[in-house]
Amino acid sequence: MGHAIEYNAREAWSGGQSPFRVSYGKMMMWFFLISDALTFGGLLVSYGFIRHKYADVWPKAENVFTHFPFIEQHIPLAYVGLMTFILIMSSVTMVLAVEAGHRMDKKGVIIWMFWTIVGGLTFVGSQAWEWYHFIVGTEEGALRNVWNDELGKYVPQIVHGANMVVNEYGLPQFANYFFFITGFHGFHVFSGVVINLIIFINVIKGTYEKRGHYEMVEKVGLYWHFVDLVWVFVFTFFYLL
Amino acid sequence: MEFNDNYPKYEVMSNHDEEYGKKARRKLWNVFWLMLFVTIAELVVGFIAPSKGWTGTFGLKFFFISFTLIKAGAIVWWFMHLEHEVKFFKYVILLPYSVFMLYAIFIILTEGTYAGGSGRFAPLDPIFKKQQAELKLRHGHGASHGSHNNAGHEGETGHH
Numbered sequence: 001m002g003h004a005i006e007y008n009a010r011e012a013w014s015g016g017q018s019p020f021r022v023s024y025g026k027m028m029m030w031f032f033l034i035s036d037a038l039t040f041g042g043l044l045v046s047y048g049f050i051r052h053k054y055a056d057v058w059p060k061a062e063n064v065f066t067h068f069p070f071i072e073q074h075i076p077l078a079y080v081g082l083m084t085f086i087l088i089m090s091s092v093t094m095v096l097a098v099e100a101g102h103r104m105d106k107k108g109v110i111i112w113m114f115w116t117i118v119g120g121l122t123f124v125g126s127q128a129w130e131w132y133h134f135i136v137g138t139e140e141g142a143l144r145n146v147w148n149d150e151l152g153k154y155v156p157q158i159v160h161g162a163n164m165v166v167n168e169y170g171l172p173q174f175a176n177y178f179f180f181i182t183g184f185h186g187f188h189v190f191s192g193v194v195i196n197l198i199i200f201i202n203v204i205k206g207t208y209e210k211r212g213h214y215e216m217v218e219k220v221g222l223y224w225h226f227v228d229l230v231w232v233f234v235f236t237f238f239y240l241l
Numbered sequence: 242m243e244f245n246d247n248y249p250k251y252e253v254m255s256n257h258d259e260e261y262g263k264k265a266r267r268k269l270w271n272v273f274w275l276m277l278f279v280t281i282a283e284l285v286v287g288f289i290a291p292s293k294g295w296t297g298t299f300g301l302k303f304f305f306i307s308f309t310l311i312k313a314g315a316i317v318w319w320f321m322h323l324e325h326e327v328k329f330f331k332y333v334i335l336l337p338y339s340v341f342m343l344y345a346i347f348i349i350l351t352e353g354t355y356a357g358g359s360g361r362f363a364p365l366d367p368i369f370k371k372q373q374a375e376l377k378l379r380h381g382h383g384a385s386h387g388s389h390n391n392a393g394h395e396g397e398t399g400h401h
Contacts, residue, residue: 020330023251027330034338041338045345049353057365057373062291081284088280092273095320099269102255103262145366156368170369213252218322225320229313236309240287241302 029219033226036188040230043184044237047177059170061239067133080239083126084231087189090119091228094196098221101214106203109217113200116224120193127186134178137161142168178238185230192227195220255325272319279308 012019020027051058062076069079093115100108137160144166145154159166162175169175199220208214257265286295286304295301318324323331 019327020333021254021327022330030334034334037338038341041342041345045342045349048346049349052353054365057369060291060296062287077284077287081280084280085277088273088276091316091320092269092276095269096266098322099262099265102257102265103259104256143368143372145368154366171365213250213256215251215255218255222321225316228320229316232309232312232316236283236305240283240305 023215026215026219026222029222033222036226037230040181040184040233043177043181044233047181047237050173050177054171054173057171059167059174064134064169065130065239067130069129077239079126079130080235083123083130084235086119086126087123087228087231090116090123091225093119094221094224098214098218101208101217104209104214106206106209109203109214110200113196113203113217117193117196117200120189120196120224124186124189124193127182127189131179131182134175135161135163137168144168181234182238185227185234188227188230192220192224196224269319272315276312276315279312283308 012021022030065080066074066076067079068075093112097109097112097116100112139160141158141160143156144159146157146159146166147153148155159168161168162172162178164172164176164179166172167175199216202208203214203217208216283305286301290296290301317335323334326334
């Protein structure tokens with residue numbers, strides 16, 4: 001028994017059955033993901049716009065994200081490459097969990113979902129670590145005009161790291177977009193881990209074994225792959241280009 | 242017409258036996274190797290690009306964006322199982338989104354110059370501007386060599 005199901009499109013549209021051959025829940029998950037993808041698409045398009053506007057002074061990511069845990073030397077892009085690998089790997093384990101669910105293999109689903117959750121938590125932790133280094137900045141810092149409330153004017157001052165107002169590495173807009181887009185994505189990863197955890201507990205309890213199918217695993221899997229999909233674009237437009 | 246709600250159940254549509262599962266798993270691991278290869282290729286190119294002088298070239302942008310689209314396509318098609326959905330559902334998922342995003346990119350590229358007129362954006366910090374100008378003089382192009390050197394200590398105050 002494979003995936004080939006007899007399907008007559010003309011007949012399916014005449015009513016009484018689902019012409020898309022998907023359940024309500026799965027279809028709504030797809031529609032939600034499209035609307036979410038529009039949000040991310042809008043954010044990235046606006047990022048591209050600002051970046052082109054300031055193309056000649058935009059910071060290069062390889063000069064900003066040079067740290068790697070436990071290593072003193074500066075290795076540009078290495079850590080974010082590792083983060084990307086971890087997220088892709090957790091996407092692979094998720095799809096293997098879905099496949100195990102299609103065989104009603106409860107043990108397989110538990111093992112693969114466990115590794116998915118581990119990968120997701122590792123990614124969120126890595127992102128927190130990267131934010132920390134971006135916010136703290138370098139020891140030498142850089143000279144910038146900073147608004148002084150007491151004097152009521154801009155005063156030259158050495159700044160370290162980046163926040164929503166000043167950015168040691170270049171334009172404040174770079175930091176604004178970095179915090180907003182990776183933060184929004186990181187929040188998606190975090191909620192994905194929470195949802196995965198809930199489904200993981202249900203799998204262990206045998207809820208889906210009793211139900212006769214593991215569709216819920218496939219639904220949360222869709223969400224999890226979407227999170228990976230967004231990261232693929234964030235990775236390209238923030239770090240590589 | 243009487244509504245009988247007899248569309249196939251999930252377990253009938255999607256579940257499969259061990260033999261099919263073996264084939265499916267082999268395919269998924271092949272997709273994984275493809276993704277790994279693409280990611281490593283991107284990182285290697287990103288790593289050597291500055292020394293080769295490729296930074297900012299059209300070829301580099303084309304390479305990164307096309308490899309990104311390959312990865313994105315692999316995720317949607319194989320990981321999210323869009324290949325197993327019926328044809329019309331594929332269109333419902335892919336078409337409206339692609340059309341809208343292509344339009345958004347097109348309109349920002351063509352009409353974006355309009356919004357970039359003077360006075361519509363906050364002016365650059367003069368100290369930062371000066372640092373960038375000095376970097377440009379020293380290296381021939383700005384921003385690419387990091388900007389955390391303390392050039393321009395005598396920078397003027399206030400920028401409004």
